[in-house]
Amino acid sequence: MADKYFSIKLIIIIIMFLIDTMSALSNCSMTVWASNATTIAGSPTGIAGFNSTLLNSPIGIMVGTNDSIYVMDYSGSYYRMQLFYPGSQLGKIIINTTSGTGLNQFYDITALNIDASGNIYILDLGNDRVTKWAPGASAGILVAGGNGYGSSLTKLNSPWDIFVEPNTSYIWIADTGNNRIVKWLNTSTAVLVAGGTNGSQANQFNTPYGLFVDTSDSNTLYVADTFNNRIQKWLNGASNGTTVAGQSGVYGSALNQLNYPDALTMDTNKSLYIVDHGNNRIVLWLLGATSGRVIAGTGVGGVLPSQLNNPYYVRLDSTGAIIVNDHSNNRIQRFPVLCSPNTMSSSTTSVLTNSTSIAATLQNTTMAISLTTNSLTTSANNPTTIQSASTSVANSVTVSATVSTSTLVTTSQKNSSTNTITKLLSTSATSSLSTNHSFATRNLNSKLLLLLFCFIMIFINN
Known part of the structure; x- marks a missing residue:
């Protein structure tokens, strides 16, 4: 017994x-990402090139269906977009063109976006316009700008980032040279959403590079106000923004500071993922927090798997992994999730x-x-x-x-x-x-x- x-x-x-x-x-109490990234496109050691396995100064990136990665890069007067499927570092060219003003050409591209139908929206900074490319198309169609640079609402001035609303296809643009955010409802004109003058006041921007629109929260706008070293939150219809990350006009490397933030995205918990460009790191800023947490990069530029060198954009794949355009290292880095709260x-x-x-x-x-x-x-x-x-x-x-x-x-x-x-x-x-x-x-x-x-x-x- x-x-x-x-x-x-x-x-x-x-x-x-x-x-x-x-x-x-x-x-675990909070999501933890690997400190060392895996290179999913380009050279792990930063070698530049312009073939199917190498990248040259990659600019825009987007995560597509099944976590495929769209990457835009250029070499001299040649521009291309490649598609990288998961597990493959061999790029498939889907756009290949030269420098120019034609609708099948670009002149200094800075960002891209993809809608639910697979249409690709490309922000052409040099031509102050956005062109839309249908899958398999040999040329784009003009959907915003294209009237030369200027400050009227029919024009753009050195735009840097775009966001396409999934349900309406309205195009939000960081009109950087005009220190404003505009929304294009059709191909002929835009409406002013935020900013419009240079400064550090709550209703101003100083060279805004990045933006994100929270469509689940009445189109609340988040702006990387780059030269003010802050992230601004603008409620729909507001005339002033509020600082939700960084310190206005103060740059630094402390966890409550940013150094020329140039891009951002958001997860479903409304946490911000900020490209802290000048600090060569990605910072996670929780909703309502007064400081951030470094989740990628060491703060020192370099080519090691744990380092970044002039990062431009950050995206999230379906697993929550961080995808970073490591611009000056000529590669796209993926930092996988190691642990996340239930x-x-x-x-x-x-x-x-x-x-x-x-x-x-x-x-x-x-x-x-x-x-x-x-x-x-x-x-x-x-x-x-x-x-x-x-x-x-x-x-x-x-x-x-x-x-x-x-x-x-x-x-x-x-x-x-x-x-x-x-x-x-x-x-x-x-x-x-x-x-x-x-x-x-x-x-x-x-x-x-x-x-x-x-x-x-x-x-x-x-």
Whole structure:
């Protein structure tokens, strides 16, 4: 009897360790990205070139369907756009042209955007215009500007960034030389949204380079007010902006400062990802925060995987990875997510039945446990089968669990490129975890050794 209860206690300990291990590895207080990036286009060592595997001063980038990457670069009087598919560093040319004023030409491009139909909008700074290229087209059509440079609302002056509204195709433009943000409702004229004069007041900009429009929040506008070293937030219809990142007119490298920020984007939590150009870093600025957190780059320009050199744009792919145009290193860098807080993608609460089975596969170790509970009486039949055992555990671990117990259970699921967890989904749950964190592996290894010891003790006592 004593031996039986000893076995039951050890089985309960094993269950607790498995659940605790999965929970510990799937939760972290904040999203963490790799400090070293992977080069997904161009040369990892910064070599410039103008072929299918090398880039030359890449400018605009966008993330397309299935996390494909659109990259625009140039060499002398030649311009091209390439498409890079995930896992391939071989670019596919989709636009190839020369310098000029024709609708099939460019003159100093600075940004691009893509709509839901795959149309590509290219901001042509030298020609003060935006052209729209349909998939497979050999020339674009004029959709904004093109009337020479100037300050009237029919013209642009050295525009730097664009944002295309997904539902209306209205084009928002950082009209940098005019220190304003304009929105083009049609091909002939624009409306003034923000700014219009040079300065550091709440209703002014000083050379704004980047913008982002939060279409989920009534088109709230965020502007990288570059020479004022700040990010300005403009509510829809407002005549003044408010500073939400950086310090107006003060540049620096402290976490509450920016140094010529030139681009930004936003995630679904309304956190800002800011290209802190002068500090060669990407800064994450949470909603309402008074300082940021460096999430990419070291603050020192260089060509190492952890460094950036004159970054221009930042994007996010479907996994939350940071995609950076590392301009002066002639490459596109990807910083993958290592760990992110659990988010409830599905949530149910249910009373489950009173039987529990757990199966775990850990590299070369397979264990199966069957446990039946009834009120306060617990029994175990054939509690342990060890098919194959190994004390060496690799960095890749898969845990699958089917759980049914007379307990209230809330389910949650978190997915990422390196971390996939599903916990107790209704009456059947499958949890898989793949991680390359050394700290997580060490933690898991110690628990697995203890788990193996528990199995051995059960075997001895039976």
